[in-house]
Amino acid sequence: MPRWSSATLAVLAGALVLAAWNGPEPNGKELFERRCRGCHALDHNKEGPRLRGVYGRAAGGVADFEYSDALKKTAVRWYDASLDRWLSDPESMAPGTDMAFRVPDADVRKALIGYLRTLARSAPE
Numbered sequence: 001m002p003r004w005s006s007a008t009l010a011v012l013a014g015a016l017v018l019a020a021w022n023g024p025e026p027n028g029k030e031l032f033e034r035r036c037r038g039c040h041a042l043d044h045n046k047e048g049p050r051l052r053g054v055y056g057r058a059a060g061g062v063a064d065f066e067y068s069d070a071l072k073k074t075a076v077r078w079y080d081a082s083l084d085r086w087l088s089d090p091e092s093m094a095p096g097t098d099m100a101f102r103v104p105d106a107d108v109r110k111a112l113i114g115y116l117r118t119l120a121r122s123a124p125e
Contacts, residue, residue, distance in 0.1 A: 026108050028115025036112070039101070042119065048099065054078050055113075055120035059094075070096035083113045 042052040049065040059076040060067040071094045076082050086093050087103040103109045 026111040028111040028113075028118075031108055031112050032115050035103070035108075051116060052119045055083070055117045068094070068096060068098040070094040071098075078116075080113055080117075083116065084109050087112065 036051070039046055039048040040051045042050060044050055045062065045065045049062040049067070055078055057078055059074045059078060059082075060072045074094050076086075076093065078086075082093075084106075086099075087109045088106075089102060090097050090099040103112065
């Protein structure tokens with residue numbers, strides 16, 4: 001049986017703690033199902049507009065959804081940076097918007113945006 005020095009054991013323990021702390025990358029589809037589906041669906045409007053095809057779409061761009069006046073006044077297209085800002089603080093982009101939900105964790109936002117990006121090509125309008 002090998003004998004481990006205390007320094008080696010400390011490095012190994014630190015690596016295990018770091019791996020557990022970082023955890024696996026969040027899954028965007030699972031996060032969408034858990035955090036967004038209450039107000040949004042992919043292919044039909046709910047309390048919020050349908051989100052299939054949102055990536056690259058103009059804010060307020062679903063014709064049969066009634067957006068807040070605040071969002072209608074923006075000149076935003078939904079790409080990584082704008083979606084990240086929106087999800088972190090919708091009110092900062094469109095004061096008076098109807099969306100009050102925030103996603104404070106940057107990794108969660110990144111995963112959600114990545115998932116929405118995968119749905120950009122198959123957008124029925």
